[in-house]
Amino acid sequence: MFNFCACVNFKQETSDEERRRDASIRKKKFKKSLKEAYNVPLTLVSPRESLNYREDRIINLDVGDPIMYEKFWKKMGKKATIVISGWRYMSYLSGGQSLCWFLEPDLCQQILRLHRVVGNAITEGRYIVIGTGSSQLILAALYALSSPNSSQPTNVVSAIPYHSSYPSMSDDLKTSVFKWGGDATTYEKDEPYIEIVTSPNNPDGSLREPVVNRTGGKVLHDLAYYWPHYTPITAPADHDLSLFTSSKCTGHAGSRIGWALVKDPEVAMKMVNFIEMNTIGVSKDSQLRTARILSVVSSSCEQAGSSEYPESFYGFGHRLMTERWSRLKQAVKHSGMFTLPDFPTAHCTFHGQQTQSRTAFAWLKCEDDEEDSAALLQRHRIIGRSGVSFGSEANFVRVSMMDRDDNFDSFVQRISKITRLSED
Structure with a gap:
């Protein structure tokens, strides 16, 4: 179990x-x-x-x-530095018991800690799925949420202005599983759909909710920018599937680490299977570095105003x-x-x-x-x-x-x- x-x-x-x-x-x-x-x-x-x-x-x-x-991370110096010996973390497998078999336990704990400190997402009753940035996780989520028994690809929609990568991510793979369906505000097809809701929205910064709200639909919440340096945190996000990324919550885009909070274990397992087929997991080096970075962020929030974290x-x-x-x-x-x-x-x-x-x-x-x-x-x-x-x-x-x-x-x-x- x-x-x-x-x-x-x-x-x-x-x-x-x-x-x-x-x-x-x-x-x-x-x-x-x-x-x-x-x-x-x-x-x-x-x-x-x-x-x-x-x-x-x-x-x-x-x-x-x-x-x-x-500038901030230069001031942190050795606090945010990690050294990995050449013989360590050579296996594909992690040592945890998570459904996401390639998730490092330390990163898992630091993700939970950060959300608890910031208060921007409910983590209880959720599975964490790690990915190579939120881009891979979006594809994994579309794969997991699509209707497996449908004769037609599931439509992927998002309200204008939507993230510029959503159409190409949906169409460029030429998959029979999902396809780009256009503007969510004008979507009227009586077919299964997946609505991507980005809030705060990229590009215009607006706060968003689903707009289609029809039977047979699934919703994917992209919360890459729901952090207190970009927008007020008014309540912890409580969704079936939410995506976050270290590139926007800490600035470390080069580490290419993102994570999903998933309520349904079947959806989470399908996402894990997609990432396993795609990249056989996620870099442990990046996970361990991100864990250290998230730890520093949480500590800076908990100890703000101290000599160590002014x-x-x-x-x-x-x-x-x-x-x-x-x-x-x-x-x-x-x-x-x-x-x-x-x-x-x-x-x-x-x-x-x-x-x-x-x-x-x-x-x-x-x-x-x-x-x-x-x-x-x-x-x-x-x-x-x-x-x-x-x-x-x-x-x-x-x-x-x-x-x-x-x-x-x-x-x-x-x-x-x-x-x-x-x-x-």
């Missing part, structure tokens, strides 16, 4: 099919222009010219690489994100070319006070409805991801708020200078 491991709404006018055709054309044009930008010959510059050269560099904010947290990781992250959002809003206001979503304020049980969402991405909307926002930013050597990739319109663009200080500083400066006058 296995043991448990102790809104912002914008009007949409075009159809999914029109968006997909348009997206293909725009992606080709974007890749061509991006290649041209990167193929500019390198030029040697003198120290006197270096400042101007740096200000003319390309700032890539297309990917949500959370490297702004480097500030918790989530206190640091919340402060930094608040500062960055304040600066971006000022720059956007000065520019007059863009708008940003408004986020509600709520009482955060972790911080013990009223806080406002400070999401990992900025969802910029160009006030000129005919403007291609990604192309506009590209003219200023800023790379963002077009709204078309998220099923939305071209006048939206997503940019990461998690880059290093120098890139973020340059980004804010450039945004403030993009005015109607400068574009005329």
Whole structure:
């Protein structure tokens, strides 16, 4: 017997099919222009010219690489360091009794501890399934939730704007098990479906609930951003299947560790089987490093204000994100070319006070409805991801708020200078 491991709404006018055709054309044009930008010959510059050269560099904010947290982890020093002897952890198998046979017991305990400290998810009565990032877990969950006896692939849907990878993850494998079904708000088929609910949402930061709510449907909750440095923790998430990832809760994207909290043992076992077929488990080295990192995060929360941990990781992250959002809003206001979503304020049980969402991405909307926002930013050597990739319109663009200080500083400066006058 296995043991448990102790809104912002914008009007949409075009159809999914029109968006997909348009997206293909725009992606080709974007890749061509991006290649041209990167193929500019390198030029040697003198120290006197270096400042101007740096200000003319390309700032890539297309990917949500959370490297702004480097400053915190440098301060942690040896606390977050782990050394693994060459002879240890050589087996495929872990030493635990979990349903997920490749889950390291130490990581299991640190996941449970972190959720208990933060209060963002119920872990009692759940199985933990570990994966190589949340991307592998999404595929494993779609596989496990699909209808095995259906003659047609199960439709995968998500409300616009949805994560840009959901359509390709659903379709590129060409599987007969599941397929992309489009916008959840317009889904009307009388067939089994899986709705992916991302909350806070990537890209626009809105707080979401399922919208289809029909018989025969399953729901997959992607909670990668439900952490107190991004959004108020109002209650522990209580879902049948929830996904989390270390890349967003600690900043360690390179470790490629994600986990699922699963209520149904059959679903959990199917997810484990998928990962077993796909990668025969998950790197033990990454699991052990992540366990140490999560331990430091929990300790920083429990001992915040002490000499050892002057500030918790989530206190640091919340402060930094608040500062960055304040600066971006000022720059956007000065520019007059863009708008940003408004986020509600709520009482955060972790911080013990009223806080406002400070999401990992900025969802910029160009006030000129005919403007291609990604192309506009590209003219200023800023790379963002077009709204078309998220099923939305071209006048939206997503940019990461998690880059290093120098890139973020340059980004804010450039945004403030993009005015109607400068574009005329």
